[in-house]
Amino acid sequence: MKKLDETLSMLKELTDARGISGEEAEPREVMKTYIEPFADEIFYDNLGSIIAKKKGSADGPKIMIAGHLDEVGFMVTRIDDKGFLRFQPVGGWWGQVLLAQRVTIMTKSGNVTGIIGSKPPHILSPEARKKPVPIKDMYIDIGASDRDEAMKTGVHPGDSVVPYFEFTVMSNPKMLLAKAFDNRVGCAIVIDAFRQLKDGHHPNTIYGVGTVQEEVGLRGAKTAAHLIEPDIAFAIDTGIPGDTPGVTDRDAISSLGEGPQIILYDARTLAHRGLREYVLNVAEKKKIPYQLDTTAGGGTDAGTIHISHAGVPALSITIATRYLHTHASMIHRDDYENAVTLVVEIIRGLDEKTVKDLIKP
Template identity: 50%
Template sequence: MDRTEQFLKELTETPGVSGYESQVRALMRRYLEPVATIAQDRIGSIIGKRVGQSKSPRVMLVGHMDEIGFMVRHITKEGFIKFQPLGGWWDQVLLGQRVTLKTCQGDVTGIIGAKPPHLLPKDERDKVVEKKDMYIDIGATSKEEVAEAGVRVGDPIIPVSEFTVLANPQTYMAKALDNRVGCALAVQALERLAQDQHPNTLYAVGTVMEEVGLRGAKTTAHVVEPDVAIVLEVDICGDVPGIKDEESAVKLGAGPSMLVFDARMIPNLKLRDLVIATAEELEIPLQFSSMSGGATDGGMVHLHNEGVPAVVIGVPTRHIHSHAAIMHRQDYDRALDLIVALVKKLDESTVKDLVI
């Protein structure tokens, strides 16, 4: 296991659902402190600053720390836990999955359940169970037992899924790849550039609460006051059964991607073209993606003050927003090379010229 693989393992196995990112922040701080000056906003996002050959332009690399998860919403008198989703969950992926409740007395393990199919009439058996009808079972038989275990309303609930190297050793499966991949890219890009020259001041930012409304992106933009932003994300693979190329042509292992459209942002066109040109120079295959049903931290950052030229670079990932997603290491490494090369080009005159 090399350093990058170890870093991804640590990041993905660290719990940090939206609003509860402190352990992820501590891990990012540990990696950033040797190479950056550390700051935080007042809602928990972390910012690593590295001054290069010039104080300006200010280049912001953004990855969100939070993963999707749940929160304890209600405890029934029989000892079952009703939950509030944090982020977008698809009902089909939930039943039978293990979860960890982070309580004042330590971790408590549970499983997501629903009314047994054996007791359902046939017409109900064929329907998808909705989240509102599910519960978490920790093996308790009363509300009092749940309280004795330390579980309280408001406690965070984290999916259980360890980092796993798959049969192809270049592919990794883990929870929270969305978006610990972006956090890792931001940190490792700054680490690489700390050993080299860059004509700007670089900020590696881990934001909070992206999955519930791009909240940390808004506050960190006020702290950094970026002149240009590169949002680092996972991207949705379209190479699984049932998806046509016209819906998504993004494939695992075929290179990093660039988002040309999402529900909250169209990238700066000159910055988009600079990404394309840089990928071509490095002979990095670049895939193109659009997403009409979602957004990234760029949706908030690019509207800061008078506006910030921004673009999203992604690592193609299968099965995001579930207990376990799959990424390809080569896509990650190529994305990192592309980001580092791009930052080196972002001098004062280049960034000024990005304004359309």
Template identity: 50%
Template sequence: MENQFQWDLWKRLTEAPGVSGFEGPVRTIMRDYIEKYTDEIVYDRLGSMFGVMRGDEAGPRIMVAGHMDEVGFMVTGVSEKGFLSFQTVGGWWGQVLLAQRVHVITPAGAVEGVISSIPPHVLSDDQRNRPMDVRNMYIDIGADSRHEVEQAGIRPGQQIVPVCPLTPLVNPRRLMAKAWDNRYGCSLAIELAKELKERPNHPNVVYVGATVQEEVAGTRGAKTAAGLIDPDLFFALDASPAGDIPGVQGGGGKLGGGVLMRLYDPMYMMPTQLRDFLIGICEEENIPYQIYVAKGGTDAGVVQYHGAGVPSAVIGIPSRYIHSHAAIMDRDDYEAAKRLLFAATRKLDRATFESILPR
């Protein structure tokens, strides 16, 4: 890997546990990096965190955010025989869960486990022909009793995360890991802070960091973070499902096709002037981009409603198999998104911002 800084950043972020509501380890990593680039860091009361990069105070106030949280699970109970019951946190499809490795995160560290599955040899015909309900799944940590589970430090309310180390694939541009949705955005936010520290003459004030609790109903951290920052403009940094795999008909970006230009989702429509501004940058800078219409939402859907309205855009990438244990992204898409974000931030002075407002 030619960029050791980037590789180390991706490895730390993707392998850290951070289910919605349990983002502390990811926030610590982000703070470790961002405090190298600014000594002004702000937090909302749910745990969203931003470094403040002060350029021209007369310019617009720009909020740039990934989200720290990943989909995962929570311990809800322990049986007498030592099996853990659990609650999904965020959007899961039950058929991607069986026989997958997990870590139960305790104060003493991670405890290994696997989501229960029944071998085919003992399944009835009826069981074979229908998916198992998540409510009938359990986590096996190899314990024989509730007492053994408690001795391991496990209690109801603890987070459970998928296991998938950062791994280069046959094409080394393709990287597999858990939680590209949305440690991609966390990583890109950190890289923007680094860029603005090294080239500080930007025509605006940038709040760059990440929100919490995006994966649960209400995209909650985005609401409180917008209240903290009161932005003029917002860039959400998020990964979306790729549509280039067998069985997917239409929609979604393809790996290696460039940054996703999200025009519409059920919570959001990109403002036309902002769309033209971003596409113009892509075409001027020869940045590959893909038009994208989404079925799911992002933090942009919430931040746009703050105050008198906040023009918002999603600077995204496609990722295969999000909301599962193992996702895949393409480094070329990441680089395209980074180039667009850096260029847009450099160009957004007060006059340019005013030009993208509806009049």
């Protein structure tokens, strides 16, 4: 692989780290390593979300910027007599993307390689072949001949199963392919925002958060927000693009490379109107490209942050990402860089008066 620059090396470490919901230790440690040099303090909530605190040039409002550490994956539920592992999804999966995909089972004894299989199509009826295989009918093959041999590898029910994929820079070097961009890219944006604000020129205190258990109900964002009690919050996440074959502008309208997405509405959050107008003004004034978007399904950590303590004006800023909730997803580096710039400029302008004005009913 061609030598990676600092940003790409960070993205590789974050996305290569294994961490499904409830077992985020690896990506949390990577995030800590990168963000700690720019933070005044590192602490955690009781579910395991990491919180980096950084005071600015004035004792102004508390600004929370959050990306979630967890990725979608699976959990081993049982081992059958022949040594095959039965599993259940952790987070949202579409069954059609799973068969013949490599996975890593994280055990107390070390990592075990497996592959997802099912009954072969050659022995199915013509009608059955036309239908997607239900996830409940799939299994993970680790090459064991029976249950005892499988358990000798260290595998037990409850073990995490993580998709396997290596970080890849495409032939177009601005196109990046990796597992877990949802949502290690959000964590990376938080880190780079702290890096660019290291001189302290921001009139507020910022809290950069890597939340846990987003994919199973936005849980870490809720506990972290209750701990921080922010005045303003931003969820930094991934979003749906509309630039692949078969997708119409009725389905999705964003394109990779055209700027970060400012989400007006999703299934969990209505963007706070005052905050939305402020963010759009910043983007226009600083000539930062952006895309406005909505999504009828799904949501980000803003969904629980905005209804914590007395209520928090919140908004989601996302990166258009192809092939979400699969083994590999794709982003455009320009969207990443512009998202970092947008977040930094937003934070620099959030002084006490600005926050009071945008919160007014």
